[in-house]
Amino acid sequence: MSSIKLRAVLALSGLVLACATQAQQAAAPKKAAAPAKKAASAPKDAVTAEFEKFREVMEDASPAELFEAKGEELWKTRRGPKNASLEQCDLGLGPGVLKGAYVRMPRYFADADQVMDAERRIVYCMVTLQGFKAEDLAKRPFSSESRTPDPVSLVTYVAGQSRGMKIAIPQRHAKEREAYKVGREIFDFRAGAWDFSCASCHGEDGKRIRTQELPNLTSKKDAIRAFQGWPGYRMTGGLMHTLQWRMNDCFRQQRFPEPGYASETIADLLTYMGVNANGQVYKGPGIKR
Amino acid sequence: MADPMRIRAVAKDGGVNVKILMAHEMETGQRKDGAGKPIPAHFIQHVSASWQGKVVLSANWGTAIAKNPFLEFNFKGGQKGEKIQVTWTDNKGDKRTDEATIN
Numbered sequence: 001m002s003s004i005k006l007r008a009v010l011a012l013s014g015l016v017l018a019c020a021t022q023a024q025q026a027a028a029p030k031k032a033a034a035p036a037k038k039a040a041s042a043p044k045d046a047v048t049a050e051f052e053k054f055r056e057v058m059e060d061a062s063p064a065e066l067f068e069a070k071g072e073e074l075w076k077t078r079r080g081p082k083n084a085s086l087e088q089c090d091l092g093l094g095p096g097v098l099k100g101a102y103v104r105m106p107r108y109f110a111d112a113d114q115v116m117d118a119e120r121r122i123v124y125c126m127v128t129l130q131g132f133k134a135e136d137l138a139k140r141p142f143s144s145e146s147r148t149p150d151p152v153s154l155v156t157y158v159a160g161q162s163r164g165m166k167i168a169i170p171q172r173h174a175k176e177r178e179a180y181k182v183g184r185e186i187f188d189f190r191a192g193a194w195d196f197s198c199a200s201c202h203g204e205d206g207k208r209i210r211t212q213e214l215p216n217l218t219s220k221k222d223a224i225r226a227f228q229g230w231p232g233y234r235m236t237g238g239l240m241h242t243l244q245w246r247m248n249d250c251f252r253q254q255r256f257p258e259p260g261y262a263s264e265t266i267a268d269l270l271t272y273m274g275v276n277a278n279g280q281v282y283k284g285p286g287i288k289r
Numbered sequence: 290m291a292d293p294m295r296i297r298a299v300a301k302d303g304g305v306n307v308k309i310l311m312a313h314e315m316e317t318g319q320r321k322d323g324a325g326k327p328i329p330a331h332f333i334q335h336v337s338a339s340w341q342g343k344v345v346l347s348a349n350w351g352t353a354i355a356k357n358p359f360l361e362f363n364f365k366g367g368q369k370g371e372k373i374q375v376t377w378t379d380n381k382g383d384k385r386t387d388e389a390t391i392n
Binding site: 058061063065066069070233235238 | 292293295297308310312355356357359361
């Protein structure tokens with residue numbers, strides 16, 4: 001019964017944290033055996049340490065699984081104007097092949113002649129196979145109290161199918177290499193009212209927003225944290241979020257114009273960050289505070 | 290209708306370890322919506338688990354349990370291949386029962 005207590009305690013600490021959790025890059029799940037190797041200038045604070053403990057307990061029973069289950073049902077059900085399932089959707093390894101597809105995206109898709117990340121590809125399939133309208137899907141693409149959009153559950157399901165696999169985002173096609181280059185430029189691009197870039201917060205060790213430690217996504221050891229833990233179940237509000245949401249919210253925090261949902265810009269950024277994490281093991285959908 | 294639970298039951302050392310994830314709002318009734326109106330309480334009040342028709346866990350829950358609750362417990366007895374049934378009932382009378390096979 002200690003687990004009941006644990007969740008109850010977290011519900012309370014969630015209240016405390018609520019005021020400090022406005023959209024941050026949550027720490028990636030790390031086993032106690034391999035504690036985050038932080039720069040000496042940034043000692044792990046108590047809150048972070050406590051949450052790491054909690055995450056460890058929760059890792060094999062994350063509520064993200066509930067969304068995986070929902071996503072699986074959505075994937076296999078005939079839906080949309082064309083009354084089709086997504087089982088013929090090609091995520092890069094052939095129609096209907098899910099194992100390992102998530103850790104190999106973003107990648108170039110010849111049929112769309114574009115580099116696509118997982119969510120962008122799933123939206124593409126929902127449009128081409130099921131007949132949904134891209135504009136409708138882009139209207140309210142992020143989770144809220146009242147609803148979890150279908151692509152969010154679908155991405156969670158697809159991501160779960162790559163649990164424990166190595167990240168291997170391809171850089172063979174010219175457009176994939178271009179996406180990486182453009183992604184890096186976007187990452188370093190300073191603009192907006194605060195003259196910020198992604199690199200302002202994620203280009204150095206030991207940075208933080210409020211209580212939240214930020215990974216240095218340009219370093220080898222932290223690169224995985226752009227990938228690991230996403231899609232993630234957020235304890236605050238209990239919402240499931242994907243990388244599309246994370247990118248959108250980082251743009252908002254930088255006071256940038258809102259990026260298009262499932263757009264090329266996001267695919268390029270995700271290519272840049274994903275390729276940097278190549279070779280590391282993806283542990284599946286995560287849990288965030 | 291409520292979404293299905295995820296139940297994992299693993300036999301070890303003469304007992305069974307059960308892990309359950311439930312999809313539920315667990316609304317406390319203390320919060321207000323954007324318009325300032327209270328959001329009505331909606332939470333699981335009772336959880337029970339049975340194995341071979343015998344109740345192995347029965348719990349009364351309140352609003353202090355988080356959204357999408359996770360519950361883990363052990364019970365003695367139980368063999369691989371046998372079934373375990375879990376039921377929750379919430380304060381609106383909604384009910385959900387799911388079954389899992391012990392691994």
